[in-house]
Amino acid sequence: MSSHIFVGDFWTIWKVVPQTLGLSFLILILATLLGSLFWQIQESRHTAIKFLYHAFSSYFRGVPLLIHLLIFYYGLPIVIKALSDQFNWGVSTNQLNPIYAVIVSYTLYSASFLAEIIRGSFKSVGTDQLEAASALGYTGTQRFFAVWLPQALSEALPKILNYYTLLIRQLSLAFLVSVVDIFAKAKLETAANDRYIEAFCAAAIVYWILCVVLTLIFSKVEHYLRRYDRSVLA
Amino acid sequence: MHNFSDVIGLFKQLLTGLPITLGFIISSWIIGFSLSVLVTAGRLSPRRWLRYPLDVLVSFTRSIPIVLQLFLVYYGLPALVQTLIGVDLNDVNKMIFCIITFSIYYGSYLSEILRPAYLSVRKEQHDAAYGLGYTKFQTNFHVIVPQMFSIALPSLGNEVINLVHQSSILFVLGTVDLMGQADMIITTDYTSSPLLTYFCAGMIYWGLTIVITAVVHSIERYVDRYKQSDLEGGTI
Numbered sequence: 001m002s003s004h005i006f007v008g009d010f011w012t013i014w015k016v017v018p019q020t021l022g023l024s025f026l027i028l029i030l031a032t033l034l035g036s037l038f039w040q041i042q043e044s045r046h047t048a049i050k051f052l053y054h055a056f057s058s059y060f061r062g063v064p065l066l067i068h069l070l071i072f073y074y075g076l077p078i079v080i081k082a083l084s085d086q087f088n089w090g091v092s093t094n095q096l097n098p099i100y101a102v103i104v105s106y107t108l109y110s111a112s113f114l115a116e117i118i119r120g121s122f123k124s125v126g127t128d129q130l131e132a133a134s135a136l137g138y139t140g141t142q143r144f145f146a147v148w149l150p151q152a153l154s155e156a157l158p159k160i161l162n163y164y165t166l167l168i169r170q171l172s173l174a175f176l177v178s179v180v181d182i183f184a185k186a187k188l189e190t191a192a193n194d195r196y197i198e199a200f201c202a203a204a205i206v207y208w209i210l211c212v213v214l215t216l217i218f219s220k221v222e223h224y225l226r227r228y229d230r231s232v233l234a
Numbered sequence: 235m236h237n238f239s240d241v242i243g244l245f246k247q248l249l250t251g252l253p254i255t256l257g258f259i260i261s262s263w264i265i266g267f268s269l270s271v272l273v274t275a276g277r278l279s280p281r282r283w284l285r286y287p288l289d290v291l292v293s294f295t296r297s298i299p300i301v302l303q304l305f306l307v308y309y310g311l312p313a314l315v316q317t318l319i320g321v322d323l324n325d326v327n328k329m330i331f332c333i334i335t336f337s338i339y340y341g342s343y344l345s346e347i348l349r350p351a352y353l354s355v356r357k358e359q360h361d362a363a364y365g366l367g368y369t370k371f372q373t374n375f376h377v378i379v380p381q382m383f384s385i386a387l388p389s390l391g392n393e394v395i396n397l398v399h400q401s402s403i404l405f406v407l408g409t410v411d412l413m414g415q416a417d418m419i420i421t422t423d424y425t426s427s428p429l430l431t432y433f434c435a436g437m438i439y440w441g442l443t444i445v446i447t448a449v450v451h452s453i454e455r456y457v458d459r460y461k462q463s464d465l466e467g468g469t470i
Contacts, residue, residue: 062443183301
């Protein structure tokens with residue numbers, strides 16, 4: 001173990017942190033939006049739609065993320081090519097950036113988990129709150145934005161932020177489709193200088209710093225969101 | 235285009251990797267879970283020299299992707315052992331390194347489930363058991379741990395499924411488990427379709443997940459059998 005190689009690796013790896021955080025954030029936003037949509041689909045009155053959603057969510061939660069990623073990596077160009085030929089988009093799929101496969105597969109996978117978090121958070125708001133809002137003459141929209149959403153959000157946001165740190169770690173699988181994140185950068189470094197232990201230790205330290213700092217920030221956010229809960233108890 | 239018998243043949247070849255995957259999952263789970271009981275006990279102990287290092291270990295393993303931990307152990311452990319005691323580990327089976335990695339990971343990770351579960355059992359339960367003349371060990375073994383498991387079980391079940399899913403990453407070291415077979419089919423057979431092969435492997439993982447979910451649910455029902463009778467009697 002040589003210290004100057006370790007320090008060199010550390011700074012090289014540190015440079016890909018912004019893009020890793022950005023990509024995870026993009027996936028988180030897309031997955032939260034899609035998860036909200038899934039929540040609505042799940043509440044649908046049609047049995048057929050409900051059944052289809054259950055099959056879909058069981059598939060996405062039952063198959064490892066790694067396999068989803070590889071399926072989309074090989075499958076996405078085929079699907080886009082078929083659509084392109086059908087509607088004459090003229091999109092060339094020979095050089096499709098693998099980052100799209102990462103975004104699509106991670107978004108669908110995460111959305112199937114986030115849908116449960118979102119559903120649980122909206123359910124945790126008592127019906128008495130909604131009845132009280134109706135009794136005060138709130139319209140349906142007002143009731144949703146002024147009463148239901150704020151309370152559900154303070155319940156959901158800590159869990160969604162927690163999922164963000166998980167996403168950063170899960171993104172380490174992206175090296176399989178040659179998308180460069182923290183771990184992939186460490187692997188590229190080992191390929192360049194053949195020093196495995198230094199690069200992997202440097203990547204581990206980077207992940208550790210990131211997770212500890214993010215967890216600290218997120219617990220502050222959670223503390224802030226729950227400030228009314230405490231005052232009721234006190 | 236692939237016909238039906240091709241798909242059957244594909245499944246047959248993939249399933250030859252299943253025993254290795256299952257063996258890996260079972261041994262990692264048993265070692266990891268036993269380790270996590272010790273780690274939980276250590277983190278609950280009042281001794282600081284025991285608690286702080288374990289807290290650091292848990293923070294470390296929770297923050298770092300499992301694939302990176304796998305590489306750290308695979309490259310780091312032989313070098314460490316070589317310099318410390320001079321034993322060459324290069325010929326050791328790759329599966330051993332995988333089991334070591336996952337045992338350490340789950341050993342510390344599961345304590346994040348067991349510790350809150352232990353703490354959520356109310357203090358009166360301890361007091362009542364001491365009042366009845368139970369020793370500390372008897373209290374924990376007969377009173378606290380059974381209640382703790384009914385709380386921890388759903389999360390533990392999720393972690394088993396997590397372990398099954400995470401075991402799919404082992405093939406990056408070149409193991410011949412389920413995913414390793416899929417990788418081998420794709421690299422050796424040029425007529426094979428990667429899409430179909432991965433999809434079939436995914437189906438096997440999906441089946442495994444469904445079976446484990448069903449088993450965990452039936453264990454949950456068994457463990458919670460007293461809770462339900464409480465509810466029916468209206469004495470909760």
